[in-house]
Amino acid sequence: MPKRQKERKGKKVRKKHPKHLKSTLYEAKGYTVERKRRSCPKCGAGILLAEHKNRLNCGKCGYTEFKNKTEEKTAETKEKKEKADEKKATEAKEEKATEEKHQETKEEKTGEVK
Numbered sequence: 266m267p268k269r270q271k272e273r274k275g276k277k278v279r280k281k282h283p284k285h286l287k288s289t290l291y292e293a294k295g296y297t298v299e300r301k302r303r304s305c306p307k308c309g310a311g312i313l314l315a316e317h318k319n320r321l322n323c324g325k326c327g328y329t330e331f332k333n334k335t336e337e338k339t340a341e342t343k344e345k346k347e348k349a350d351e352k353k354a355t356e357a358k359e360e361k362a363t364e365e366k367h368q369e370t371k372e373e374k375t376g377e378v379k
């Protein structure tokens with residue numbers, strides 16, 4: 266008797282996987298349909314990305330998008346942009362203020378001369 270036959274006893278018990286039905290990816294809302302997955306940017310609308318633990322994957326073209334990294338990156342870039350904008354705004358204000366001051370001093374000087 267080979268060892269393999271001893272290990273297998275009777276019928277093979279298969280694990281029950283969660284159903285991956287397409288109906289689970291869509292939800293009807295009134296007259297429109299809400300998609301619960303993002304569509305692939307390469308393949309376009311109609312091709313949805315499969316959702317994994319840490320990434321989204323397109324089964325058609327192999328496009329993968331990592332969840333955490335992209336989210337962090339986008340958040341960081343947004344914060345940086347906002348900070349940069351604030352800095353620019355403050356600098357512009359300061360410049361304006363200094364210009365105004367200069368103008369005032371000039372006006373005062375001219376007034377004194379006259």
Ligand SMILES: [Zn+2]
Pocket residue numbers: 305306307308309312323324325326327328
């Ligand atoms: Zn794709």
